[in-house]
Every structure is written in structure tokens, then in C-alpha cells.
Amino acid sequence: MRNSWKAWCGAAALLLTLPLPAQQTAKEAEREAGAPADYKRILSPEDKLEILGRFAGTWEGTLTAWTYGTPPKPVPLKETVETKWLLNDRFLDANFTMRFPEHATQGRVTMGYDGAKRHFYRIYLVDYDPRATFSTGYYIRSKNALVFHGVEEDPVSGDSFTKRDVFTFEDKDKIGYAQYYTFADGSEIKVIEGQYTRVSGK
DSSP states (O other), X not given: OHHHHHHHHHHHHHHHHSOHHHHHHHHHHHHHTOOHHHHHHHHSOHHHHHHHHTTOEEEEXXXXXXXXXXXXXXXXXXXXXXXXXXXXXXXXXXEEEEEOSSOEEEEEEEEEEETTTTEEEEEEEETTEEEEEXXXXXXXXXXXXXXXXXXXXXTTTOOEEEEEEEEEEEETTEEEEEEEEEETXXXXXXXXXXXXXXXXXO
16 A cells, blocks of 8 residues: 555656646546557457457368479478467467478467457468568458468578468368469469368367
């Protein structure tokens, strides 16, 4: 109680020392800040969390990847993904294993929704590359798809390109997926395409 009283007295003294315009600005800011319920509604909207929640569970992916070359060669790709909510169901954390014919690789993806900026985001990490890809995403209702865009740079040439990840919700147990690279000259290539099927979970 004594500490609270001192804090209140300190705040009151500071307010008395502020010029009248500054006091008015502080009061306006306090009034416009909104109630805690407003913050929760904006930062954690239920409709956006519902979209994220569609990824929760264990999935098996049957995909085709196109390797570098002229022309690019298709390679079969299998993927296992385990996705769970974490930190009070505010973020989705996915651990995946991609299995190519000659090798396998592992990685991790964290996804969330930023209510202040009004977009989804995705952080992609993989064991063969120390770089991380940060992508922002938007839900396209007419296509029932969540589309992410992130910029990557070639470490040798320094050229940048946009990576686009498209997740199409076919039904509650199937998600279509496609990944594209778009370059500065406007050219685009498809890198991965396929489908994820739910094995267990929500």
C-alpha cells in the first residue's frame, strides 16, 4: 500500500509539473487507449485464430519439388508436419521433416496473427540454411486460401526474390500447397506443389 501511495503521489506530481497542453494530450491518450477487452478483440480476433487453427495437428505431405536446372527436374517429396498451439494459444509452432529420394532435412515454422498490423506472419527455419524467412500473409476468402509473401536474397549474387507460399483449405483434413519464386524482372517459377493430409489432431 505504501509503495502504491508513493507511485500515485509521484504520478500526480509529474502531472502538476506538465504544461496544460501536455496534460490534455496525456488524458486524451489515456481515454483513447481503450479497454482491455478492445485490445483482446483487435490483437486476437477469433476469426483469424480459427484460420490458424486449421493447421493444428499432424500432417503427411505428398509433394513435388522442382530442382535447379534447365529445364528444372521434378523430384518427389514427402513431408511430416506436427503443428501445435503454444503460449496461451496465441502462436502455432510446426516441426517438419522433408524426405527427398537421397536425403532428408528438418525445420521449424512459427505462425501468428498481428492484430495491430492486421496480417498473419510466418517465420521459416530449416537445418541446411542459417537464414530465416519472415513472411506476411493474408487470407483470401474467395479462394479459401492463406497466402504468404517473404523476401529472400541469394548469398552469392545478392539478388533478391519473393517467395510466395499458398495454402488452400480444401476441407478440414486436406490442405493444398504451392510455393513460387518471383524475381525482379517479373519472371516466376513454381518450386513446390502438392497436398497435405491430416493424420491426427483437430
